[in-house]
Amino acid sequence: MLRDRALGVVRRAWGMSDRRNRPGLDFLVLALTGKVINQGMFDKVIRMCDDLVAELKQAQQDDNYDNESCEQQCDLADDKKKALERALTDAENAIAKAKEAIETLTDEIKALEKGIRELDESMVEAIEEHKEETNLWPLTQTRKNS
Secondary structure (H helix, E strand, O other), rough: HHHHHHHHHHHHHHOOOOOOHHHHHHHHHHHHHOOOOOHHHHHHHHHHHHHHHHEEEEEEEEHHHHHHHHHHHHHHHHHHHHHHHHHOOOOOOOOHHHHHHHHHHHHHHHHHHHHHHHHHHHHHHHHHHHHHHHHHHHHHHHHHOO
């Protein structure tokens, strides 16, 4: 009895409803009339849902594998980065030592050049003195003999 009254209300609502609301009301009419929906209609939909779930599971496994692969690649890249940073630091230290050695050698070269100039000057003076002494030597000898 209650079902019949509800069915009447739903049918009147169906008659006054627009097309957009009719599928839901059709479902209520079927439910209230007790008609069984052909199970075969939904088998295909259920199969499609099961296939979709299987595809999603496979996609999740693929994503997990891809994620692990990416993490491994990131680790390798991070290791390479650290090795390059160490090599860069070593190269910078070697450059600093080389610059220091260049400065030291430059200072030593300047000191040696100064020493060579001083030695040249003293050699020139010694030669000049020697020339003067040798030019005077015969004179001094003759004076002693005279």
